[in-house]
Amino acid sequence: MNPRPYNFAYLDEQxxxxxxxxxxKAIAIPGYQVPFASREMPxxxxxxxxxxxxxxxxxxxxxxxxxxxxxxxxxxxxxxxxAFFAKTANVATTTDTTQATIIQTRHRVPETPLSAxxxxxxxxxxxxxxxxxxxxxxxxxTMHALAEYGVMHVKLYEDIARHGHIATTYAYPARVADRYxxxxxxxxxxxxxxxxxxxxxxxxxxxxxxxxxxxxxxTRVVSLDFEDHPFERTKFDAACAFCGATDSFLDEVVVDxxxxxxxxxxxxxxxxxxxxxxxxxxxx
Amino acid sequence: MNALxxxxxxxxxSLAKTFTLHLHGGARLPVVHGVSFSVxxxxxxxxxxxxxxxxxxxxxxxxxxxxxxxxxxxxADGDRVIDVGRAGAAGILDARxxxxxxxxxxxxxxxxxxxxxxxxxxxxxxxxxxxxxRERAASLLARLDLPERLWSVPPATFSGGEQQRVNIARGFAxxxxxxxxxxxxxxxxxxxxxxxxxxIAERKALGTGFLATFHDEDVRARVADRIxxxxxFSDREVx
Amino acid sequence: xxxxxxxxxxxxxxxxxxxxxxxxxxxxxxxxxxxxxxxxGSGKTTLLNLVAGALAxxxxxxxxxxxxxxxxxxxxxxxxxxxxxxRTDWGFVxxxxxxxxxxxxxxxxxxxxxxxxxxxxxxxRIRAAALDWLARVEIAAxxxxxxxxxxxxxxxxxxxxxxxxxxxPRLVFMxxxxxxxxxxxxxxxxxxxxxxIADMGLxxxxxxxxxxxxxxxxxxxxxxxxGEVIESGLTDRVLDDPxxxxxxxxxxxxxxx
Numbered sequence: 001m002n003p004r005p006y007n008f009a010y011l012d013e014q015x016x017x018x019x020x021x022x023x024x025k026a027i028a029i030p031g032y033q034v035p036f037a038s039r040e041m042p043x044x045x046x047x048x049x050x051x052x053x054x055x056x057x058x059x060x061x062x063x064x065x066x067x068x069x070x071x072x073x074x075x076x077x078x079x080x081x082x083a084f085f086a087k088t089a090n091v092a093t094t095t096d097t098t099q100a101t102i103i104q105t106r107h108r109v110p111e112t113p114l115s116a117x118x119x120x121x122x123x124x125x126x127x128x129x130x131x132x133x134x135x136x137x138x139x140x141x142t143m144h145a146l147a148e149y150g151v152m153h154v155k156l157y158e159d160i161a162r163h164g165h166i167a168t169t170y171a172y173p174a175r176v177a178d179r180y181x182x183x184x185x186x187x188x189x190x191x192x193x194x195x196x197x198x199x200x201x202x203x204x205x206x207x208x209x210x211x212x213x214x215x216x217x218x219t220r221v222v223s224l225d226f227e228d229h230p231f232e233r234t235k236f237d238a239a240c241a242f243c244g245a246t247d248s249f250l251d252e253v254v255v256d257x258x259x260x261x262x263x264x265x266x267x268x269x270x271x272x273x274x275x276x277x278x279x280x281x282x283x284x
Numbered sequence: 285m286n287a288l289x290x291x292x293x294x295x296x297x298s299l300a301k302t303f304t305l306h307l308h309g310g311a312r313l314p315v316v317h318g319v320s321f322s323v324x325x326x327x328x329x330x331x332x333x334x335x336x337x338x339x340x341x342x343x344x345x346x347x348x349x350x351x352x353x354x355x356x357x358x359x360a361d362g363d364r365v366i367d368v369g370r371a372g373a374a375g376i377l378d379a380r381x382x383x384x385x386x387x388x389x390x391x392x393x394x395x396x397x398x399x400x401x402x403x404x405x406x407x408x409x410x411x412x413x414x415x416x417x418r419e420r421a422a423s424l425l426a427r428l429d430l431p432e433r434l435w436s437v438p439p440a441t442f443s444g445g446e447q448q449r450v451n452i453a454r455g456f457a458x459x460x461x462x463x464x465x466x467x468x469x470x471x472x473x474x475x476x477x478x479x480x481x482x483x484i485a486e487r488k489a490l491g492t493g494f495l496a497t498f499h500d501e502d503v504r505a506r507v508a509d510r511i512x513x514x515x516x517f518s519d520r521e522v523x
Numbered sequence: 524x525x526x527x528x529x530x531x532x533x534x535x536x537x538x539x540x541x542x543x544x545x546x547x548x549x550x551x552x553x554x555x556x557x558x559x560x561x562x563x564g565s566g567k568t569t570l571l572n573l574v575a576g577a578l579a580x581x582x583x584x585x586x587x588x589x590x591x592x593x594x595x596x597x598x599x600x601x602x603x604x605x606x607x608x609x610r611t612d613w614g615f616v617x618x619x620x621x622x623x624x625x626x627x628x629x630x631x632x633x634x635x636x637x638x639x640x641x642x643x644x645x646x647x648r649i650r651a652a653a654l655d656w657l658a659r660v661e662i663a664a665x666x667x668x669x670x671x672x673x674x675x676x677x678x679x680x681x682x683x684x685x686x687x688x689x690x691x692p693r694l695v696f697m698x699x700x701x702x703x704x705x706x707x708x709x710x711x712x713x714x715x716x717x718x719x720i721a722d723m724g725l726x727x728x729x730x731x732x733x734x735x736x737x738x739x740x741x742x743x744x745x746x747x748x749x750g751e752v753i754e755s756g757l758t759d760r761v762l763d764d765p766x767x768x769x770x771x772x773x774x775x776x777x778x779x780x
Contacts, residue, residue, distance in 0.1 A: 150640025306768030395710035
């Protein structure tokens with residue numbers, strides 16, 4: 001039986017145009033959530049449909065695609081999405097950050113610095129940073145339009161009042177180009193500084209919520225804080241057990257049933273490269 | 285507008301008042317008409333006449349608490365004159381703050397405010413700072429023999445006489461040039477009546493004018509400089 | 524002689540054939556408390572919402588003297604300006620405190636929100652301001668981190684007041700501020716309001732059906748019936764010497780304890 005052929009990257013061309021228009025708007029208004037006509041995708045909501053649609057709209061036959069999920073190339077989601085594009089677009093795929101032209105990610109920013117030749121596509125569950133305090137869409141749109149963001153600091157205030165420090169450790173709100181406040185998706189706050197002045201284009205897609213937003217290259221992104229509780233990058237007390245890195249985001253892994261644990265780099269590609277380099281040094 | 289004479293504080297000209305009782309088919313109840321008199325600085329004018337003749341209504345019209353029917357009530361304000369009947373709310377509130385004070389027959393109690401704070405608030409309204417106002421309140425309450433242990437207690441639980449002493453202290457706490465007193469001593473014993481008489485005398489000596497009614501003939505005799513018999517102006521049929 | 528703080532002219536609002544407000548006009552001076560009294564259906568709450576800009580009038584104008592002295596018709600304010608006004612120079616105390624509070628945000632967060640909205644970025648100072656205001660509305664300091672969902676009705680109302688007053692507004696709208704509260708709780712709240720209005724020189728427009736509340740809190744009063752102001756004047760004058768038939772009915776209907 002002949003398999004039914006897909007249009008390049010699954011989506012029809014009209015849909016891709018619609019998504020590209022939304023992306024252009026998003027780039028023109030950094031941090032602003034652009035509504036778009038999110039399509040039914042062959043995976044359910046909550047599995048990266050927004051990111052997939054953005055990638056599908058921008059990917060070309062010469063692109064090289066990397067897909068990571070929590071920093072790893074080999075988890076189920078990353079593997080499926082990579083396979084999806086391999087099948088529907090027949091593009092080259094890679095796990096090497098430096099080789100990719102498009103990186104689709106869920107919940108992490110790669111440790112390896114990105115370049116102007118690359119596009120980072122984030123999968124976003126809830127694009128609206130104000131949603132937790134203001135359930136009405138009509139009201140949050142007005143708040144963004146009028147830059148009424150006092151309520152964001154209320155959230156941080158609550159954290160400090162409750163925990164003594166800003167307890168938000170992921171999806172940490174940030175202000176883009178001194179104008180819109182955005183939710184950077186559930187990346188750890190450790191990654192927030194990477195959004196600032198990044199040479200790569202950063203695109204954010206929320207499929208279920210039907211929003212696309214963007215940070216153009218070299219845009220100022222400032223994480224929210226208080227004067228007397230400034231934004232601090234998470235510091236780990238350990239180094240990666242595999243590669244020894246002290247400057248990457250570490251996952252805590254339980255190794256036995258006696259409470260034994262170790263810390264390893266969440267970014268698998270970064271970790272492997274470092275290990276390879278160390279092995280090479282050792283061999284010389 | 286006629287200017288008032290140099291030491292004239294209050295002039296009432298052809299004052300008339302009629303109540304219209306809409307709840308009783310619009311029945312009209314005339315009270316007084318053609319009332320004319322004046323009060324000068326340093327004098328105490330007492331409105332006389334039997335109970336129900338309309339004395340209290342005149343006092344209340346002078347204070348702006350009742351609407352003026354016909355005629356005029358003029359208050360001296362430096363080199364200006366205030367027409368109480370036409371003054372408007374802001375004008376009357378201003379006059380009450382600076383020029384004319386009022387002691388009613390009964391204290392209208394508000395919850396939670398201690399006796400000394402009731403009096404001090406009145407002193408503050410007239411321009412004294414917090415500390416000075418409190419001192420003045422304390423001295424007045426002491427003059428009126430209100431026990432110190434009651435000073436911080438809200439007057440709701442006081443006896444009638446105690447409440448009235450707070451009321452009087454409040455009326456005298458300011459720096460009004462004209463004080464209107466409506467049966468201020470009815471619930472007081474002889475000693476306290478004496479204290480009120482002394483207070484009135486002191487203020488008269490400072491130039492304050494008084495317009496008052498007194499049920500007690502003895503007090504009236506001791507403080508009144510002139511008596512205006514309201515029954516001459518009354519429309520009321522009195523027993 | 525300064526222009527009035529608020530000037531209302533020819534305000535009209537109807538819902539189909541029902542006239543909610545007909546030709547309402549009044550002025551409000553700085554530091555003056557005005558009560559709007561009437562029974563259900565009198566239009567008093569509609570009037571409050573019209574003046575506060577929460578409802579659009581069919582015709583008429585509300586002119587407010589801004590902090591810079593300029594007298595601006597509310598209809599000429601942009602949405603941003605109007606919302607900014609509501610957050611800084613104005614307050615609105617709702618009858619139901621949960622409408623005027625974030626029920627799941629701590630008391631400190633509720634009070635601090637306005638400060639943060641106007642640019643406050645120092646946690647310590649915001650918290651200190653919140654604690655200061657909790658003391659002023661007689662809420663124990665240790666409740667500062669509790670959300671108002673854990674508060675009693677009276678406490679919620681006092682918190683709502685603190686939340687509104689923290690930016691030192693010049694004009695506060697109140698819709699039945701003591702409605703639904705127990706009598707002893709009402710007394711405390713009224714005393715608090717009375718003190719705050721006096722201490723802060725607030726102008727206030729207070730809608731109430733309770734004449735005792737009007738007498739205690741307001742200098743002046745409007746009596747409304749079926750959408751019209753049928754009497755207005757000094758509060759004690761209107762209550763002690765009511766001229767209009769309906770006012771006489773209202774005043775005589777109140778039971779004394």
